Amino acid sequence: VILPVYSVEKYLKECLDSILNQTLQEIEVICVDDGSTDRSLEILREYEKKDKRVIVLTQENKGAGAARNKGLAIAKGEYLSFLDSDDFFASGMLEEAYRRCVEKKAQICVYQVLRYNEKTKETIYDKGSFKKENAPRKDVFCYKDMPDHILDSFQNWAWNKLISHELVKKYPRIGEAPFDSSRKMMSTVHKSDDGKIIQFTKGAPDEVLKRCTKALIGGKEVELTSEIRENILKANKGMADKALRVLCGAKRDWNSEPESFEPDFLEKDLCYLGLSGMIDPIRPEVKDAIVECKEAGIRPVMITGDHKDTAAAIAMQLGIITSAEQAITGAQLNEISDEELSKTIQNYSVYARVQPEHKVRIVNAWRSKGYITAMTGDGVNDAPSIKSADIGVGMGITGTDVTKNVADMVLADDNFATIVSAVEEGRRIYDNIRKAIQFLLSSNLAEVLAIFAATILGFVILEPAHLLWINLITDCFPAIALGMEQSERDIMKRAPRSANDGIFAGGMGFDVAMQGVIITCLTMAAYFIGHFMEAGVWEAVNSADGTTMAFLTLSMVEIFHSFNMRSRRGSIFSMPHRNKYLWGAMVVSFICTTAVIYVPFLSNAFGFEHISIAEYAVAMGLAFLIIPIMEIIKAIERKIESKK
Numbered sequence: 001v002i003l004p005v006y007s008v009e010k011y012l013k014e015c016l017d018s019i020l021n022q023t024l025q026e027i028e029v030i031c032v033d034d035g036s037t038d039r040s041l042e043i044l045r046e047y048e049k050k051d052k053r054v055i056v057l058t059q060e061n062k063g064a065g066a067a068r069n070k071g072l073a074i075a076k077g078e079y080l081s082f083l084d085s086d087d088f089f090a091s092g093m094l095e096e097a098y099r100r101c102v103e104k105k106a107q108i109c110v111y112q113v114l115r116y117n118e119k120t121k122e123t124i125y126d127k128g129s130f131k132k133e134n135a136p137r138k139d140v141f142c143y144k145d146m147p148d149h150i151l152d153s154f155q156n157w158a159w160n161k162l163i164s165h166e167l168v169k170k171y172p173r174i175g176e177a178p179f180d181s182s183r184k185m186m187s188t189v190h191k192s193d194d195g196k197i198i199q200f201t202k203g204a205p206d207e208v209l210k211r212c213t214k215a216l217i218g219g220k221e222v223e224l225t226s227e228i229r230e231n232i233l234k235a236n237k238g239m240a241d242k243a244l245r246v247l248c249g250a251k252r253d254w255n256s257e258p259e260s261f262e263p264d265f266l267e268k269d270l271c272y273l274g275l276s277g278m279i280d281p282i283r284p285e286v287k288d289a290i291v292e293c294k295e296a297g298i299r300p301v302m303i304t305g306d307h308k309d310t311a312a313a314i315a316m317q318l319g320i321i322t323s324a325e326q327a328i329t330g331a332q333l334n335e336i337s338d339e340e341l342s343k344t345i346q347n348y349s350v351y352a353r354v355q356p357e358h359k360v361r362i363v364n365a366w367r368s369k370g371y372i373t374a375m376t377g378d379g380v381n382d383a384p385s386i387k388s389a390d391i392g393v394g395m396g397i398t399g400t401d402v403t404k405n406v407a408d409m410v411l412a413d414d415n416f417a418t419i420v421s422a423v424e425e426g427r428r429i430y431d432n433i434r435k436a437i438q439f440l441l442s443s444n445l446a447e448v449l450a451i452f453a454a455t456i457l458g459f460v461i462l463e464p465a466h467l468l469w470i471n472l473i474t475d476c477f478p479a480i481a482l483g484m485e486q487s488e489r490d491i492m493k494r495a496p497r498s499a500n501d502g503i504f505a506g507g508m509g510f511d512v513a514m515q516g517v518i519i520t521c522l523t524m525a526a527y528f529i530g531h532f533m534e535a536g537v538w539e540a541v542n543s544a545d546g547t548t549m550a551f552l553t554l555s556m557v558e559i560f561h562s563f564n565m566r567s568r569r570g571s572i573f574s575m576p577h578r579n580k581y582l583w584g585a586m587v588v589s590f591i592c593t594t595a596v597i598y599v600p601f602l603s604n605a606f607g608f609e610h611i612s613i614a615e616y617a618v619a620m621g622l623a624f625l626i627i628p629i630m631e632i633i634k635a636i637e638r639k640i641e642s643k644k
Contacts, residue, residue: 171198175261181305181355181381183207187266189258197254201270204307204353205236205248208270212250215272224272235275240309243317244277282317289417290318296423297495301349301366303359303385308352315350330354333361342368359385372499374419376411377403393419420492427494428487431568436482437503438512439565443475443558445516450523450554457540461527465606466551473592474555477585478562484581488567507637511568518629519557526553526622533615544609548597549619551608555593556623559586564630569638571631 171190174197179186185203192198201208209232215224222228232248239246250270258266293300300320304311312327321327327350333341338361345365351358359375363385366373375382375389378399386392387406394407397414404410411418447467454461497505504512530549532538562582563572596602598610611619 174257177261177263177266179203183263183267184305184353185267187263189254189261189266191257197257199252199254199258199266201250201252201267202247205232205246205275206307208248208250209233209272211267212270212272214270216251216274221271228272232272232275236307237309239275239277240307241313242277243310243313244279245306245310247276247278249273249276282314283415283417285415285417287318289420290320292420292492293423294319296420296492298420298423299349299371301351301362303351303354303362305354306352308350311350311352321349326350327352330358333358338365341365345369356381356384360388363388372496376416376419378414379403424487424492427491428485431488431491432483432485434503434508435485435565435568436479438508438515438568439482439558439562440475440479441512442515442519443561444471445512446519446523446554446557449516449520450550453520453524454527459540459542461523461547461550462554463547463607466547469596469606470551470555470558474558474589477589478559478582481579481581481585482562482565485566485579486577488570489576490570508568514633515561515630519554519561519626522557522622522625523550523554526550526619529618529622530611530615533612533618544607545611545615548608548611549615552593552597552611552616552619553623555589556620557626559589560623561626561630562586564627564634567634569634569641571634572627573631 171192173188174191175189177187183203184207185201187199187201189197189199201211209224209229212224214221215228215232216222217228236246236248250272252266252270260266290300300318302311302315302320306314308327308329309324312321312324315321315327316324326348328348330351330353333351333354336344341361342365345362346369351362354362359377359382363373363375367388367390372391373389374391374393375386376393376395377383377386378395380400380402383400383402383406386394386403391409392407394404394410395414396404396410396412399407399410399414409422447462447470450461451467527543527546527550528538528540530546531541531543534543534545562585566572566575566579566582596606597608603610
């Protein structure tokens with residue numbers, strides 16, 4: 001709804017406050033003017049206190065700078081921009097304002113109406129020209145000099161919600177046949193103020209036309225011939241091909257109140273009135289989300305009660321299908337057995353005019369082909385199919401309690417793009433879990449292999465206390481930091497993993513073993529080099545310097561190796577972001593490890609030698625070798641996988 005905000009204070013308080021007070025709790029998105037009056041800023045602040053999302057509708061004129069800045073500050077910088085006020089009332093500008101509000105999913109748009117002078121072609125504030133008695137209707141306030149096309153726009157759009165109560169008073173409802181998905185229509189019966197009984201029916205054109213025997217043409221009721229019916233269906237298809245949702249309107253006059261309000265009794269011998277085409281604008285983020293889905297190996301499928309042509313047109317706009325042949329209707333599904341549907345299910349991505357039982361069949365058919373299915377829905381009739389899917393997704397805003405209860409997850413914003421974001425986040429979490437597991441297992445395997453090799457050779461490389469320190473300091477913190485890693489650039493370009501894949505799938509088991517052996521070799525090398533630098537001979541005997549260097553190398557190689565684990569296959573030098581938690585873990589581990597070697601009471605407690613700077617540098621160099629070694633191995637693995 002578009003409501004005018006006038007620059008006249010008393011009329012703001014008289015006609016606007018009452019409207020806002022009634023609807024304040026129901027409004028989610030608001031467009032307001034740029035704060036050029038104190039009252040406008042008050043309105044902004046009222047909605048901000050109610051935790052509402054505010055969008056400022058502002059004009060690019062010179063005089064609104066300070067006020068606009070105040071408004072934008074409240075709205076956190078979100079605004080719709082228009083031309084100078086001189087051009088604001090040019091033909092089509094109000095239409096553009098309305099279109100933009102629809103795109104922004106605005107339920108209410110509040111903006112400032114100025115006076116337009118036809119002679120001077122100026123748009124000015126003119127409080128004196130505002131007269132309540134000059135309004136075209138008692139419930140519409142306007143400037144008397146406002147151009148006709150702007151006034152028409154108000155009458156067509158702005159006041160639909162505000163004057164509906166007049167129709168309710170003039171034609172009170174005395175009965176109805178509620179909408180249901182099988183009939184695809186609903187009917188209401190009204191009694192006019194002159195005592196006449198009239199029934200209005202609206203619904204799917206193909207269904208309503210079946211119940212029509214007459215048509216209103218040129219203000220007269222005529223027989224609904226096959227030629228007229230064909231023209232109506234052509235008009236319906238023309239609208240549907242433009243991705244419009246089409247409603248058919250019909251009526252029936254009664255001499256007295258109907259004996260029954262059952263659908264079968266009311267919905268026959270109707271008189272066709274006309275078609276209404278409505279656009280449900282595709283959210284701008286959805287098309288990109290569909291593209292991202294396809295890149296991620298996810299196949300979006302549309303299941304709708306809309307006409308097949310409408311559904312196909314929307315699906316082609318979104319890139320879900322490339323041809324209308326990839327769409328099928330519920331009536332066609334009725335002619336296909338479950339076995340045949342299972343064989344041909346992959347040929348279709350759009351299912352139109354479906355019933356609740358069709359949705360369950362569609363979900364089960366996809367599951368029978370080995371696919372993991374996620375089903376979204378908001379109505380009660382969606383509940384069975386949501387429950388049948390592997391992942392049921394309910395709508396948090398428009399969804400019914402029944403749907404939310406059976407769903408595995410609920411979308412707080414009812415936005416398809418949020419599902420794609422959830423998939424990305426799920427992949428990131430799973431990736432990070434695998435990275436942390438691979439890091440911990442390869443590190444602990446290296447410790448086990450090093451102790452085993454030293455025992456076989458007859459010397460002690462590390463004491464139990466040393467291993468506990470390594471597990472506490474250099475294993476724990478990096479593993480936690482890896483869990484904070486951001487998603488990799490190609491995470492939404494990978495094919496979905498199989499539901500049967502274990503945690504070690506994709507060569508992870510081999511990677512753990514290989515990396516464990518490499519870390520073991522570096523640790524053993526540090527021990528023998530340390531003993532050689534201490535004693536001048538190569539031999540497998542107990543060595544204090546060797547143990548200290550092996551401890552330092554094993555501790556730091558695990559730290560450096562945690563950087564390798566930021567990506568299992570990608571180079572760490574090509575990653576676009578940094579993991580500040582991992583850098584923090586490295587600094588903490590480096591300080592603690594160095595302190596335990598050189599702080600006297602700590603080194604004595606652990607039995608470490610104060611090794612020389614040369615020995616320290618050699619141990620650190622050996623630890624750092626894990627990075628170039630793993631970079632070479634990753635490059636080889638990437639080349640092998642690219643050939644596959």
